[in-house]
Amino acid sequence: MNKAKRKQLERRGWKVGSASEFLGLSPEEARFIELKLALSHWLRERREAYKLTQIELAQQLRSSQSRIAKMEAGDPSVSLDLLIRSLFSLGATKRDLVRVIAASNRPHAA
Amino acid sequence: MNKAKRKQLERRGWKVGSASEFLGLSPEEARFIELKLALSHWLRERREAYKLTQIELAQQLRSSQSRIAKMEAGDPSVSLDLLIRSLFSLGATKRDLVRVIAASNRPHAA
DNA sequence: TGATGATATGTCAGATGCGACATAGTGTCA
């Protein structure tokens, strides 16, 4: 639904604050996007914490560097499934997941 | 990845306990499936709490009765995206989500 | 400056998920 707007939104992404301040998103769409952005952000954090390059992570996940980049950028073409699978593959636990989701309205939880 | 086994697994689903007891699942696959099953279960709970039929919910979500049934059954053909979008559309909050995920290893959190 | 390593962006063919439809199963009335 309106990919262009959403993409622009996600391009700015978590850097600028919570997603709901943008135009025309229903509350549940906003919640969903915020969730994705929080996970995207966290994926990058975890990868960097492990000192992996996107290429190395891609190999580990049997994906590709470009997909990792898109995941981390919150590109609309990446699904929650892929994000969460990836995080689990990076060793995330349910407890971790819960923590991230709970914090996902705070713009700069880094 | 081995849809048949996974489907059989999910057919029994949360009724029989946590998913990881079945064959040949990597820990992260197991985590992922448990997460899906927990959300599936919760979707049904919420729908029933609202006294909606699958048809009514389908209309509300602009989906179809069969997809709702598959969601609630944890069918492998439904994505986390759809599940979570649906829950958000049913008014779930991040707090709700967190609660469900945190409880998702307990077999009978109903 | 150029070269090198890392990340970002665009595109595409093939894989997977989607709503829709048909139909089968299940429970509950009379």
Add this chain to the structure above:
DNA sequence: TGACACTATGTCGCATCTGACATATCATCA
């Protein structure tokens, strides 16, 4: 028993997501 309402299952054409690849951008070093 049949009729009805609800849910489950199977299939299908279309849409979206995926990994892969090419290429662009960016940062750092010499």
